[in-house]
Amino acid sequence: KNEVEQSPQNLTAQEGEFITINCSYSVGISALHWLQQHPGGGIVSLFMLSSGKKKHGRLIATINIQEKHSSLHITASHPRDSAVYICAVKRGTSNYQLIWGAGTKLIIKP
Amino acid sequence: KAGVTQTPRYLIKTRGQQVTLSCSPISGHRSVSWYQQTPGQGLQFLFEYFSETQRNKGNFPGRFSGRQFSNSRSEMNVSTLELGDSALYLCASSLGGTTLQETQYFGPGTRLLVL
Numbered sequence: 123k124n125e126v127e128q129s130p131q132n133l134t135a136q137e138g139e140f141i142t143i144n145c146s147y148s149v150g151i152s153a154l155h156w157l158q159q160h161p162g163g164g165i166v167s168l169f170m171l172s173s174g175k176k177k178h179g180r181l182i183a184t185i186n187i188q189e190k191h192s193s194l195h196i197t198a199s200h201p202r203d204s205a206v207y208i209c210a211v212k213r214g215t216s217n218y219q220l221i222w223g224a225g226t227k228l229i230i231k232p
Numbered sequence: 233k234a235g236v237t238q239t240p241r242y243l244i245k246t247r248g249q250q251v252t253l254s255c256s257p258i259s260g261h262r263s264v265s266w267y268q269q270t271p272g273q274g275l276q277f278l279f280e281y282f283s284e285t286q287r288n289k290g291n292f293p294g295r296f297s298g299r300q301f302s303n304s305r306s307e308m309n310v311s312t313l314e315l316g317d318s319a320l321y322l323c324a325s326s327l328g329g330t331t332l333q334e335t336q337y338f339g340p341g342t343r344l345l346v347l
Contacts, residue, residue, distance in 0.1 A: 155336075167324070167336045222276070 125149050128209050128223035136231055141196040143226045145209030148190065152212050156183050156194050159206040159225070168194070168207075199230045234259065236325050236339035244345045250311040253342045257304050257325030263287075264306040265336060266298060269320040278321075281306050282328045310344075318346045 126147045135141055145154070156168045169176050169183040171192065176183050180199075185192040196203055209223040237256045245251050257264050266278040277290040281300035298308045304325075310317055320343050324336040 157338075166338065 124224070126209060126211055126221050126223040128207075128226050130226060131224065132227045132229075134229045134231065135199060137200060139199050139230075141199050141203070141228065141230075143194045143207050143209075143228070145192040145194070145223055146190060147192075147209075147211050147221070149211065149213050149221065154185055154192050154212070155210040156192070157208045157210060159208060161205075196228075201230045201232050204229050236323060236337050238321075238323050238339040238342050240342060241340065242343050242345075244347060245313050246347050247313055247315060249313050250309065251313060251344060253308045253310075253321055253323075253344075255306045255308070255323030255325075255339060257306070257323075258337055261325035261327055261337070262304050263326045263328030264300055264304065265324045265326075266306070266308050267322040267324065268292075269322055269341070270318075278308065313346045315346050318344060320344075 126145065129144045133141065133143070147154070152172065154171045158166045158168050168181060169178070171183055171185040173185060173187060180197045182195040182197070183192065192209060194207055194209075206225040206227050208225045211221050213221060236258055239254045243251060255264055255266070263280060263282045265280040268276045268278055278292055278296055279286055279290060279298050280288040281298060284300045284302060286298065295311045296308070298306060300306045306323065308321065320341045322338055322341045324338045326336045
């Protein structure tokens, strides 16, 4: 079983829909990242979370440390949100591991 | 402010050769991390440099090495290339205060093909 699991693997939705992408992990972590990868390879770091909730524009990320679960929400989705969304967790301090989820491929249709 | 830049963008090498990739971080950023991305393994952490010192390392063989210069620019070297080294190599920079406890900004990557 992977230490970081994302769901769904693929998601297709209509423009305007509310999107939720989930990330569950089985290890103790010190931080969790959500990243966005657009076609062509460029990766943008969206959020770093260690507790609670963060919001940036139409993106909201939450984390529940006790339940080892994080969600990324997109409100009023738009075709330009189409990308792969990746959850990554940091484990350890020195010589840390950066454990990545497999990613969720999101397609927003106009 | 200019973003993270990586050169070259594309590279073709043959088995046994070595390659050096370069990364220039965002001005003022002191931490540079390197990642390998392949379709089968996803994104894997290679190492992180901060103030010219390797601060963290992933689980890659010694063929993969790096360094950082006083201006925070970083280079990654892969010696004795293998077919499996074909991948997109990504560099990310951050201010560097605390590893990964801050936003990392990624470059466009160098796509390496080993024949």
